[in-house]
Amino acid sequence: MAGTAAAQADWEAVIGLETHVQLGTESKIFTSASTAFGDDPNTHIDPVVCGLPGTLPVLNQKVLEYAVKAAMALNLHIAEHSKFDRKQYFYPDLPKNYQISQYDEPIAEEGWIEVEVAEKGKETYLKKIGIERLHMEEDAGKLVHAGSDRLAGSTHSLVDYNRAGVALAEIVSKPDLRTGREAAEYASEIRRIMRYLGVSDGNMQEGSLRCDVNISVRRGPDAPFGTKVEIKNMNSFSAIQRACEYEIQRQIKAYETGEPVVQETRLWDESKQLTKSMRSKEGASDYRYFPDPDLGPIEVSSEQRENWRSELPELPGQKRHRYADQLGLSIYDARVLTEERQMAEYFEAAVASGADAKAVANWVTGDIAAHVNSNRLSYDNLPLKPQQLAELVQLIENGTISGKIAKEILPELLAQGGSAKAIVAEKGLGMISDPAAIAAIVAELLAAHPAEVEAFRGGKNKLQGFFVGQLMKRTGGKADPKLANQILLQALQG
Numbered sequence: 001m002a003g004t005a006a007a008q009a010d011w012e013a014v015i016g017l018e019t020h021v022q023l024g025t026e027s028k029i030f031t032s033a034s035t036a037f038g039d040d041p042n043t044h045i046d047p048v049v050c051g052l053p054g055t056l057p058v059l060n061q062k063v064l065e066y067a068v069k070a071a072m073a074l075n076l077h078i079a080e081h082s083k084f085d086r087k088q089y090f091y092p093d094l095p096k097n098y099q100i101s102q103y104d105e106p107i108a109e110e111g112w113i114e115v116e117v118a119e120k121g122k123e124t125y126l127k128k129i130g131i132e133r134l135h136m137e138e139d140a141g142k143l144v145h146a147g148s149d150r151l152a153g154s155t156h157s158l159v160d161y162n163r164a165g166v167a168l169a170e171i172v173s174k175p176d177l178r179t180g181r182e183a184a185e186y187a188s189e190i191r192r193i194m195r196y197l198g199v200s201d202g203n204m205q206e207g208s209l210r211c212d213v214n215i216s217v218r219r220g221p222d223a224p225f226g227t228k229v230e231i232k233n234m235n236s237f238s239a240i241q242r243a244c245e246y247e248i249q250r251q252i253k254a255y256e257t258g259e260p261v262v263q264e265t266r267l268w269d270e271s272k273q274l275t276k277s278m279r280s281k282e283g284a285s286d287y288r289y290f291p292d293p294d295l296g297p298i299e300v301s302s303e304q305r306e307n308w309r310s311e312l313p314e315l316p317g318q319k320r321h322r323y324a325d326q327l328g329l330s331i332y333d334a335r336v337l338t339e340e341r342q343m344a345e346y347f348e349a350a351v352a353s354g355a356d357a358k359a360v361a362n363w364v365t366g367d368i369a370a371h372v373n374s375n376r377l378s379y380d381n382l383p384l385k386p387q388q389l390a391e392l393v394q395l396i397e398n399g400t401i402s403g404k405i406a407k408e409i410l411p412e413l414l415a416q417g418g419s420a421k422a423i424v425a426e427k428g429l430g431m432i433s434d435p436a437a438i439a440a441i442v443a444e445l446l447a448a449h450p451a452e453v454e455a456f457r458g459g460k461n462k463l464q465g466f467f468v469g470q471l472m473k474r475t476g477g478k479a480d481p482k483l484a485n486q487i488l489l490q491a492l493q494g
Contacts (some may be wrong), residue, residue, distance in 0.1 A: 009180075011248075012218055013217050014178070015242070016214045019187060020168050021075075021202070022168055025063055029063050031310060033048070036423075036440050045161045049341050051096030053095075059084075059298070060167065063136060064298065066169070066197075069308050070169050073312060074193065078300055083105045083298060084289055085292055086101075087100075092143060095164065099191075100295070106133045109132065114317055115185045117184075129173055134169055137168050137170055138167065139163050139167075139168050140162055140164055142159070143159055144158040145157050175214070187240055191253070193316065196313055196341045213239055215231065218262075226251065229247060232268070233267045248277055264277055264282070265278045293494065327358075329361055348386075348391070353386060363393065368382075391420050394423065400430055404472075438483060438484050445474065466486065
């Protein structure tokens with residue numbers, strides 16, 4: 001086994017991703033047909049979608065805006081002039097029998113993003129991943145394979161054109177990824193950015209974000225690239241990672257045993273956790289691209305670019321750096337808080353109201369996140385507003401209530417909102433911070449448990465926890481923990 005591991009260590013994987021992002025416009029890329037998801041088959045179609053004679057496509061301007069904003073967020077250079085092309089290929093679920101896409105003059109090229117990679121057993125590291133291009137195109141429809149037809153005695157398929165013509169932004173990375181984990185983190189960051197921008201919901205289960213992986217292996221970083229294999233049919237980031245890891249091992253084994261690795265498209269079989277051959281991989285020449293004669297050139301003026309750039313939000317990577325550098329949060333906390341834009345904005349609003357950043361982070365990523373997720377809520381409609389959370393945190397910080405009391409009133413605040421300070425006053429939950437009052441309760445407690453006091457003084461120091469528990473029970477958890485421990489220990493030591 002050691003020899004096998006050493007041999008595999010000589011190999012390096014070369015991975016690139018093609019990420020298809022469904023742009024969240026209400027209508028399709030070249031027609032006013034709806035993009036609504038989940039409706040009856042073939043209800044969101046029109047003559048343009050069906051490619052009927054005499055119809056002409058017209059570019060949806062919101063698609064162009066979303067594509068340019070996505071490209072800017074990925075640090076890509078926006079082309080002043082670009083065009084659409086026809087991609088000639090047999091698509092059984094595209095009625096025109098060709099796809100309108102962009103080939104040699106895409107809307108944007110040459111960009112990058114930074115991803116944070118947490119490999120198991122290794123230190124977390126940052127990696128800059130190059131992005132080759134982003135281009136616009138239309139989606140195909142969906143085939144539903146109905147299985148065996150009892151009457152005809154053969155299999156058959158049904159087609160749903162609802163998705164045909166939906167706007168896509170295809171983002172093509174450079175072959176800068178080296179592990180399955182890096183590939184998964186890269187895809188995750190792409191989705192995170194698209195959601196922050198509001199240009200896509202990124203729901204992989206609905207097909208709003210789909211990734212194809214191109215992967216090869218070579219003997220060391222200076223060797224030429226090996227034969228590239230494409231993997232499709234991955235519906236989660238964990239599947240991307242596992243598919244890459246499987247395919248890396250499959251290709252290494254093939255090379256070492258003298259088997260050929262052919263350029264092909266393979267599918268990821270989730271149930272069997274392996275890739276299997278689907279078809280031979282086409283090259284660009286097979287698609288016979290040519291400029292679409294029905295669509296004119298796309299021009300984006302410098303003024304329009306700057307207007308759209310000014311509308312970009314602070315992106316997750318920028319927030320992570322700011323949370324760590326300016327607020328002193330850990331890498332982990334910064335990562336969790338920036339996963340969703342709403343969570344990040346909720347956190348920031350609470351901190352802006354004067355609460356300690358670390359304390360707020362603990363509440364938001366812990367109890368509040370659990371409540372939001374389990375009840376399928378959003379931070380925008382949460383009854384507990386950020387300013388009210390800040391008030392709760394400040395009550396703990398100034399010693400008015402303990403963390404235990406805060407957790408007791410949190411469910412009421414999450415359900416109804418309101419002032420934590422008012423609830424504490426109404427229910428008499430304020431912390432007991434009077435040394436004389438605590439000392440009197442401690443004296444009563446020790447008088448009620450003489451045997452335990454004697455055992456403590458005889459060396460059983462763990463009994464201090466017993467007395468702390470009894471003290472908190474008698475005070476309803478309202479005794480100032482630090483002061484109570486100090487007074488209790490002095491009394492126990494005599």
